[in-house]
Each structure stands twice: as structure tokens, then as C-alpha cells.
Amino acid sequence: MPIKNTDAERVRNVSFFRNADDATFDTAMNGAFLQRFPANTTLLMEGDSVDFLYILLEGSVELGAGWKSKDTTLAILRPVSTFILAAVVLESDALMSAVTLERSEILMVPGDSLRRGMKENAVFGFAVSEELAGCYRGLVRSIKNHKLRDSTERLANYLLTQRARQGGKDEIVLPHEKRVLAALLGMTPENLSRAFSKLSDKGVSVDGARVAFSNVTVLERLARPSPLIDNHYAQDRNTLGKAYTERQQGVLDQS
């Protein structure tokens, strides 16, 4: 499927293409095409060689990994996000699998083209470095979240992050099925249920996908959200402003 103007525009507006000049944009996107995938499609398995950079324009994608019959979810992506950028830069194999969670639209950019664009234009290359650095820091946050917090604390912080992102009102809607959320937070669905009931003390009430907060203060006292782990404070930290925070969300945040 050829790239329509509207798609090209969406790509230009986010991600590291934002400030590229036209010539570099054309180089880096040479041979790119748009593809639609149904839900639950495996785009990539661990160990596959990676020929394309993926840019999620619509839908959502789960990044995961497995070992010895265990599986874990590393991130859930929403538009607009790039993924497997690191493998593309290194011409290496994928360390994570990628599966669509819903019907998705994905722009596939040949790795060769991207690398050529990077090597020909230093400013564009720097923008890619910024993207990579943002991805790296997202992973650091994720590791800290898992090693320093127990499951209830992770859930509490997830809820506060969602609340901030959904406008700060006292009711939010969970963006995923609870079993998906459980995998993202690194626990079993049973444990997630129990974590929710532990939070009823803290004014959290659940009705299906709707979660209401009656006392955010006491929830925050348990959750102790930190700008060094959680993402919702990350804005205005540098001159990249919103563009940067959007990207970080995309790549690793637990949306």
C-alpha cells in the first residue's frame, strides 16, 4: 500500500522526522509502505532479523518476550510510536516479539533507508539519537518500577498516571482488558484483582473498566509517584517539550 499524503504528514509531525528537511525525509523513508494488520497478529518474533523500522499509526501493539515457557509483556504501544529502532540501528535481531492487540496501521520503513538518512544528515541522526535516548530512559524507569515497588504500588502509580493523562478527573477508564494490564504490571490477573481490593482502603473503587477515586491524597501517600520513575511529570524538562514526552510515552510507557 502506497503512503498517502495524510499518513506522511502524521509521521512527519511526530517522531524524529519532525525537523528533517525534505531531502533527508525522502532518503530515510525511501521504500516505506503502510500496512494494516488484524488484531492478534504477530509482527515479529524474538530472534527474527529486523529489516524494517515499525511506526505504529493506529491501533496498539504489545512488545513481549519469553523464556522456558514463561512470557512477559514489556510494553504496550499506542500511536504514534516507533518500535525496534535499536535493532534497526545495529542491523541486529529482535530481542522482543511484537503482536497487535487490535487492528492496527503500521508504517514500515526499510532499515537501510533509515540508516542512510542518519549517516547523510547529522541533524536527523541526532534526532534519532534523542529518540533512542528517550527509549533507553523509558526502560530505566520501567526497571526501577519493577525492582523498587511491589505489585500494589505499581498499580497505584499506574492509576495515578492514567488519571493525570486522562485529565485529572476523579474517574478514569482503563484502556486495556485487566488481563493485559496485569501482564503489563508484571503480575497475574488474580493478583491484580487482589491489588485492586487492597486499594479500596485508599478510596479506589472499580466497576468494570471504570475506576473512581474518592481520596487521591491518601492514594498518593501509598503510591509516592516520582518524576524519576513515572512519566507524567516529564514535560518541560528540556527544549524538546511536548514532542519528547510524546515519544517517550509511545515507546515504553504503560498507557
Added chain:
Amino acid sequence: MPIKNTDAERVRNVSFFRNADDATFDTAMNGAFLQRFPANTTLLMEGDSVDFLYILLEGSVELGAGWKSKDTTLAILRPVSTFILAAVVLESDALMSAVTLERSEILMVPGDSLRRGMKENAVFGFAVSEELAGCYRGLVRSIKNHKLRDSTERLANYLLTQRARQGGKDEIVLPHEKRVLAALLGMTPENLSRAFSKLSDKGVSVDGARVAFSNVTVLERLARPSPLIDNHYAQDRNTLGKAYTERQQGVLDQS
């Protein structure tokens, strides 16, 4: 302290300076200086603003993070390794603290200089991107290691990695105190002791810092090392060859 020729050479030979031309090297290293630190010196605390790229030339450094009176070790670095590169690229605050474990020699490169070098020379910028991508993949491996394996499995794989790195003989010497190793593997020292005794079934015997293997096959059956998690297979994956694997080790691997 000014940079001696020998130091400059060591930096050039590793890391992303390897293929830079002289002009770019000078730009990127402008204002850099070498500093020695005693053991247990805090180089950087979480949340500090980052003005320099650090390059460890001698000694070792622990990267860690804390929250709510808990602390965790994210990596232990050995020469030659760069650290906090991502924060430098983004002109952002540190997400990890850095503390010397022994007397260390560290080259400090002004962030401005590095960024200028990247923006002026696309090839150098690409090399930095490769470094960042390697760091990213190191973190992915680390997360997989922690989420997919229990503590005994992590220890078993750590031992096999060390064995490979120390020449494949049937006896190795642990490069760190056991309490440091425990922190690195994400467990308490007590738990590490117990994990070692569980491995005596598998032919592992411990005497101080010396660990001997009497049956590697059965240990491997438990550990199930994987090139998608562990590092010792990573060579010859791409044209970067040894340079790349060295860097990856440096940044995240559990040496």
C-alpha cells in the same frame, strides 16, 4: 588534570570514538578532563542535572536507584564503559546514581562538546546511536532476565556467563563481593547464599570467591542460557564485531 596521550588513545580505541576523524574527535572531546576518584565516591545522584558524559577508564562503578528507602543496583561497569549517555543526549537529569566501587579513573567529556560533535558529523553521530542502541538492548536483556527467571536461574546464568568470559575453564573467580553480586542479581545476600547451595546439586561448589563446576551440562540444563537474554553469544552478529560486544558489556552487562 589534562588528558595524556595514552588516555586519549584508550578512549579512541574503544567506544564510539573509534572511527571518528581527528577534527570531530577534537570537537567532541573539547574541554574533557581526566579525574581520579577513591572508592565509594558518589559521582552522581538521581535527579542531578548531567553536564558531562562519563567514561570509565579504570576501576568500577555501580549504577543504582532508590525509592521509598529501598535501593537497587542496575548495573556494575568495568573499563572501558561510558555512562549516562542518554541523559547527555537529552540534556536531562540523571535517572540513576553512580558510585565508585573502587578507586577509579574517569574521563569527563562536556555534554555540549559531545552534542556538537554529533550534530557536526553524521558518521560520528551514527556511532553514538549505535552505542545508545547497544545500551538499550542491554537493558532489554536485563529486564527479561529479571522478569522471566527466578533468583537461582539468574545466578546460574551469571555463573555461566562469567565462565565463558574467564576462558571456559571449570573454575572461576567472582569479580565482586557476594553482597555486591546479590544486589546486581536483584536479591538479598541471604538469598544468594541459598541460591548457591541449591546449585550444589548441579555441580557448583563455592570456596570464598572461587567457584568450581563439576558438571556444566546439568548446570546448563537448569540455566538454559539464551542469546536473547545473555550476552556471551552476542559476537559476530554484525559487522561491528568485537567493538560492539565490548561496549555492550560495558554498559549493562553483569560483569
Added chain:
DNA sequence: GCCGCAACTTGACATTTATCAAGTTCCCGT
């Protein structure tokens, strides 16, 4: 050599998380 402290080990116990087994609810298609 020996003293003393820190590292390490071991045991008993608490906490956290996973697993297994029902049940209940919800959603979707007929």
C-alpha cells in the same frame, strides 16, 4: 600473631506472589 569488624552463612519466620480450582459476570453472536 591476634584483635575486631565486616562479610558471609544458617535457621526461623513473615510477606509477597503464583498456582489451582471454583464460581460469577460480562459480552458477543445467533
Added chain:
DNA sequence: ACGGGAACTTGATAAATGTCAAGTTGCGGC
């Protein structure tokens, strides 16, 4: 509206890990 299956919840139990409290070992400094 109804039926069926997946999602979710709840309880009982097991496994993994952390905590606390002894001890023991080992190593560096005097």
C-alpha cells in the same frame, strides 16, 4: 432473549523471596 465462552473474582494452598537474629568465617591493621 438466550447460550456459551472468555474475562474476572475469590478462596485455599504452595512457592519464592525478604526479614530478623544468631552464629561463623575471613581478612586487614596493629
